[in-house]
Amino acid sequence: MKIGIVCPYSWDVPGGVQFHIRDLAEHLIGLGHEVSVLAPADDDTPLPPYVVSAGRAVPVPYNGSVARLNFGFLSAARVRRWLHDGTFDVIHIHEPASPSLGLLSCWAAHGPIVATFHTSNPRSRAMIAAYPILQPALEKISARIAVSEYARRTLVEHLGGDAVVIPNGVDVDFFARAEPNPEWAGTTLGFIGRIDEPRKGLPVLMAAFPKIAEACPDVRLLVAGRGDEEEAVATLPPELRAKVTFLGMVSDEDKARLLRSVDVYVAPNTGGESFGIILVEALSAGATVLASDLDAFAQVLDQGAAGELFANEDPDALAAAAIGLLRDPDRRTALAVHGSAHVRRFDWSTVGADILAVYETVTMGAAAVATDERVPLRTRLGLTRDPGA
Missing domain, CATH: 3.40.50.2000 (Glycogen Phosphorylase B;)
Known part of the structure; x- marks a missing residue:
């Protein structure tokens, strides 16, 4: 399977989301899948061979921390080029509601999209205010994952829909x-x-x-x-x-x-x-x-x-x-x-299998569209729409 993963935060400033994406990519590569990760990074930063830089990120205060995000015309162009060159079977976007590569990728991508929500913020006024802007992009998502019940609750209360809970993985x-x-x-x-x-x-x-x-x-x-x-x-x-x-x-x-x-x-x-x-x-x-x-x-x-x-x-x-x-x-x-x-x-042998099951389900749904065959997707995946409909 050809898998494209989108990291919203700067690859050169370590954090939990970046570590999760790194370990997921390496786990999937170890299983024989072809994986490419698009992430913000300084152009002179040494990157693993599976990571593609989308350009430098800028620090933005967010959720009690400082997130280094990437957004703008140059970033959007790099996103489109990465998607065009990758011809991925599935796109896995992390934090699609953040003003960074995740949202840009959601706007630009076609085909099966899986989104993982990491944020737990029960009083996010910014997320509520941004919902009209986010809605068209979020409607393109085929399946949603939340890393915990608290991330799922934030998603449900602010953006609607639902998600399957699959925790972060660890070796x-x-x-x-x-x-x-x-x-x-x-x-x-x-x-x-x-x-x-x-x-x-x-x-x-x-x-x-x-x-x-x-x-x-x-x-x-x-x-x-x-x-x-x-x-x-x-x-x-x-x-x-x-x-x-x-x-x-x-x-x-x-x-x-x-x-x-x-x-x-x-x-x-x-x-x-x-x-x-x-x-x-x-x-x-x-x-x-x-x-x-x-x-x-x-x-x-x-x-x-x-x-x-x-x-x-x-x-x-x-x-x-x-x-x-x-x-x-x-x-x-x-x-x-x-x-x-x-x-x-929480071992990757379990977490990775659960994520792959989501990938396989949404790609089966996309294939069903092409052959006009109805394949019902599991409601526990938090689908916003049935790709077989």
Whole structure:
């Protein structure tokens, strides 16, 4: 099958959507499919052979973060050329409602279109206001996927229609077989995320850290991600700053080793999360996970059976939970064992098969149109129309 995948966000600024698209493309290529990914990227950025640049992206504040998007006449021309040259059996557009390549591709594409919605934003005035503009493009979509129930709810409430829920995928074995780094061992907490993005929650963790350090004097905090490191520890007493080690941006291999090494992985995110791919990666590595009780995080952590939850944006609750876990190795082991079993449902062997089933269904429907044969598509795919009608 020839598959075209559209990434809305800049390929050279890593994020959960980009990682999901990268891993999906490589999984499909490994199965023998022909895959091309169109993504915003600086023209001098080294790209995998399956990625085509649509030009440089610009930063736009969105959903409590900064999304690097690509939109304009040059981008539209590159989209049309990519679609023309690709002659794809199916186009898979991620975030078609964002003002980037997804929307441009939806406007320009013909044939079977699958769309994945990642955003969880229950009060998006911008999405509501933009609906009249988005509607003609969204009506071309053959099947809709949401990465979580919360992303599906955002879609239903703002844009109408429905979607099948297929979560983000992870190569579970990649994380499970990583070797711990002895230098990161000990009484260790871990955090991975953009340091200067408030919704990732590092300030909440920093506010909790003095109480954790008082109860567990040997504790260390490892922080991986880009941002202002001095500003991140500015609220800590000077004597505690040495207990925080900043690793900067880390490779996938070092991320896996970090998650295999820490006693507790902390996800103090404060909102705007529709899934929580880092939680799945941590569970895959066998880490004990402590996360804020966002709805999406609670779902990934099996409502607290696969990881500990604490009250969102409450440093005292975070501190109490972290201290309890650091002092109770049996509890950590029990959570890790449950998490390692629970996380298998997110492996690409399962997620990839579900996505391929959607592709096959919409391409069968398109073939039925050509032969005037009616093939009913499953309503659980969230179709806006029946391609066989």
